[in-house]
Amino acid sequence: xxxLHVITGLWKDTGGPSEVIPAICTAMTDAGADxxxxxxxxxxxxxxxDAATHGVRVLKFPPSFRHTxxxxxxxxxxxxxxxxxxxxxxxxxxxxxxxxxxxxxxxxVGVPYVITRxxxxxx
Numbered sequence: 548x549x550x551l552h553v554i555t556g557l558w559k560d561t562g563g564p565s566e567v568i569p570a571i572c573t574a575m576t577d578a579g580a581d582x583x584x585x586x587x588x589x590x591x592x593x594x595x596x597d598a599a600t601h602g603v604r605v606l607k608f609p610p611s612f613r614h615t616x617x618x619x620x621x622x623x624x625x626x627x628x629x630x631x632x633x634x635x636x637x638x639x640x641x642x643x644x645x646x647x648x649x650x651x652x653x654x655x656v657g658v659p660y661v662i663t664r665x666x667x668x669x670x
Contacts, residue, residue, distance in 0.1 A: 549581040551629055553649040554639035555617045558589045565592035568639055572603045585629060587619055587645065608645075616644040627652040636660040 552572055557565045569592070572582045576598075584598065588607035599605045606629075608622040622645055630636050630652040638653075640646040641664055653660035 549633040550575060551633040551636045552584045553636065553645050554586050555643045555645045556587045556589055557592050557595050559592050564639060566594050569594040569598035573598045573601045576602045587617055618644045623648055627655060630658050631656040633658060638662045
């Protein structure tokens with residue numbers, strides 16, 4: 548199974564999701580899934596680098612400008628292709644550009660997606 552996880556950011560100062568989401572990705576990789584984690588670039592938590600060393604493909608997209616929606620033109624141009632390369636898309640959030648773009652891309656290419664509002668696993 549090929550799983551794409553999308554979250555706006557996993558920065559050092561963002562708390563729980565910065566630890567939980569890379570751990571989920573690592574566990575899925577350990578269970579045999581092919582996992583990609585797409586996020587915006589920045590001062591990432593150590594857990595993101597740790598996930599990469601365990602086989603998680605980590606893609607960091609530069610934000611085009613910092614705003615409340617965290618738009619990234621590079622993510623905008625690549626998300627549909629990324630979604631099409633995976634069996635499912637797991638979106639971690641609902642309010643910002645990466646979330647919207649991932650949901651729209653998954654719908655466009657016909658890939659199922661799930662949305663989790665926060666790092667505690669409640670959707």
